[in-house]
Amino acid sequence: MGEYCLEMIGITKQFPGVLALDNARLELRPGEVHCLLGENGAGKSTMMKILAGAQPMDTGEIRLDGEAVHIQSPYHAQQLGISMIYQEFNLSPYLSVAENIFLGREPRIGRTPFVDWRRMRQDAREVLAQIRADIDVTRPVNELSVAQQQMVEVAKALSVNAKIIVMDEPSATLTDHELTALFDLIKTLRRQNIGIIYISHRLEEIFQIGSRVTVMRDGQHVDTRNVCDLTREDIIRMMVGRELTEEYPKEYFALGRERLRLDGLSRKGAFEDVSFALHEGEIVGLTGLVGAGRTEVARAIFGADKKTSGSILLDNDSIEVRSPRDAIRQGIGLLTEDRKGQGLVLGMTVRENTTLANLSSLLKGPFIDRKKERAAAERFVQDLHIKTPSIEQVAQNLSGGNQQKVVLAKWLFTQSKVLIFDEPTRGIDVGAKAEIFKLMNELVREGVAILMISSELPEVLGMCDRILVMHEGRLAGELSGKEATQEAIMRLATGAANAA
Numbered sequence: 001m002g003e004y005c006l007e008m009i010g011i012t013k014q015f016p017g018v019l020a021l022d023n024a025r026l027e028l029r030p031g032e033v034h035c036l037l038g039e040n041g042a043g044k045s046t047m048m049k050i051l052a053g054a055q056p057m058d059t060g061e062i063r064l065d066g067e068a069v070h071i072q073s074p075y076h077a078q079q080l081g082i083s084m085i086y087q088e089f090n091l092s093p094y095l096s097v098a099e100n101i102f103l104g105r106e107p108r109i110g111r112t113p114f115v116d117w118r119r120m121r122q123d124a125r126e127v128l129a130q131i132r133a134d135i136d137v138t139r140p141v142n143e144l145s146v147a148q149q150q151m152v153e154v155a156k157a158l159s160v161n162a163k164i165i166v167m168d169e170p171s172a173t174l175t176d177h178e179l180t181a182l183f184d185l186i187k188t189l190r191r192q193n194i195g196i197i198y199i200s201h202r203l204e205e206i207f208q209i210g211s212r213v214t215v216m217r218d219g220q221h222v223d224t225r226n227v228c229d230l231t232r233e234d235i236i237r238m239m240v241g242r243e244l245t246e247e248y249p250k251e252y253f254a255l256g257r258e259r260l261r262l263d264g265l266s267r268k269g270a271f272e273d274v275s276f277a278l279h280e281g282e283i284v285g286l287t288g289l290v291g292a293g294r295t296e297v298a299r300a301i302f303g304a305d306k307k308t309s310g311s312i313l314l315d316n317d318s319i320e321v322r323s324p325r326d327a328i329r330q331g332i333g334l335l336t337e338d339r340k341g342q343g344l345v346l347g348m349t350v351r352e353n354t355t356l357a358n359l360s361s362l363l364k365g366p367f368i369d370r371k372k373e374r375a376a377a378e379r380f381v382q383d384l385h386i387k388t389p390s391i392e393q394v395a396q397n398l399s400g401g402n403q404q405k406v407v408l409a410k411w412l413f414t415q416s417k418v419l420i421f422d423e424p425t426r427g428i429d430v431g432a433k434a435e436i437f438k439l440m441n442e443l444v445r446e447g448v449a450i451l452m453i454s455s456e457l458p459e460v461l462g463m464c465d466r467i468l469v470m471h472e473g474r475l476a477g478e479l480s481g482k483e484a485t486q487e488a489i490m491r492l493a494t495g496a497a498n499a500a
């Protein structure tokens, strides 16, 4: 047997107007964590969809343990020992954990068509025990945390005896704590000699768990190297194709008048007595562990959830925000973390998505000024480097990171006074992140007040003037962006500051 459990050679894939893969390649060793890196739209997910039988390739060859295979379908890939954990999970929300793990392969009672529930639950418990996941197998999947759902995905992969597991941005929705659990899990899988392909835009993770990296750019193979021979700067240079001068291009502006104030805002069961102000010229970070109530505060400001008490003031006037539509009309925008659910209409084009939230600004008499609309969309595609063959591409066909940029464009186009960014750079490559931060600077310069919710402490520290930290539904403290440290934030976020 050769050195590699998987070889993908000379893979090419053309979509209408886009050469997604151009003679790309990848070799995987058993027991290694192979990180697949590249900018948004570089072709990473497409490469993995081909491997998982979800998409056919135009030309190229795939070998497993040295033997050429023709992968016909996702089911076939699974039989060959290839499991894929998608960027968006593939679980059935209302089915139990056990049902999800054995979906389509349920054990039967003897030769009857009846499902052997007892055995299925027992088998499910066993695979979960292999990865030391303590999850009740009878619970419906939609009651689980994202991390637990991920464990179910991995258990599913193990239960079909996967030799190769692909994880496409598995960490994008995890907290630090959950990430540690995922990394432990990956170590367990490595010991079982499973080859893992790991896609992530968080470069620090590469150094924590990666064995080797392959970098792709514009559908092509750039290089494959051992992680231990590389620095963060090396990786960025390989990805972006040039030196990135600054990851966090923070600019400071004079504080202007107060734009938004929360006064004792509460929502029963979610958060309590939250008070703070946002001024013109500043970016305020709102951070804390996942579940601390940050997103809930944002949703209440935006009118997506009802507050139970307290008040919201916009430009010193008390306002009632009854619905998101109401919020947008008054000048408050919320860029959500869940682009599929709330941010984008996947069946609409880049142009339509961009202008959707502010069509009234495009009216010429009773009609929409199409020329103006196209110009606006074109400008955002350029400014945000959205990788798309044209503004008429449907959002669904864009890569994950580029979809996120379209959500951003949509909110920029609303010309809000207050913008709330909830995990704005999730799934965005390092180069594009820096571009988004520059754009935030522009907005702040023009008088927009920004509230930035993020779990990525380096970006909070790098871009915020002030940092508010939440713990269990309450504000635990405030730090100045210049003086704060990760440790100080974590102390507040975990409640350790109060105990001390």
Ligand SMILES: Nc1ncnc2c1ncn2[C@@H]1O[C@H](COP(=O)(O)OP(=O)(O)OP(=O)(O)O)[C@@H](O)[C@H]1O
Binding pocket: 015, 016, 018, 019, 020, 038, 039, 040, 041, 042, 043, 044, 045, 046, 047, 387, 388, 396, 397, 398, 399, 400, 401, 402, 427
């Ligand atoms: N079904 C499709 N139809 C048309 N174009 C597509 C389709 N799927 C992907 N593409 C295009 O192929 C290119 C590669 O996309 P892919 O999703 O593989 O990128 P990626 O490296 O995974 O990026 P990201 O980091 O943003 O997830 C992109 O330009 C994308 O728009």
Ligand SMILES: [Mg+2]
Binding pocket: 044, 045, 046, 087, 168, 399, 400, 401
């Ligand atoms: Mg992708």
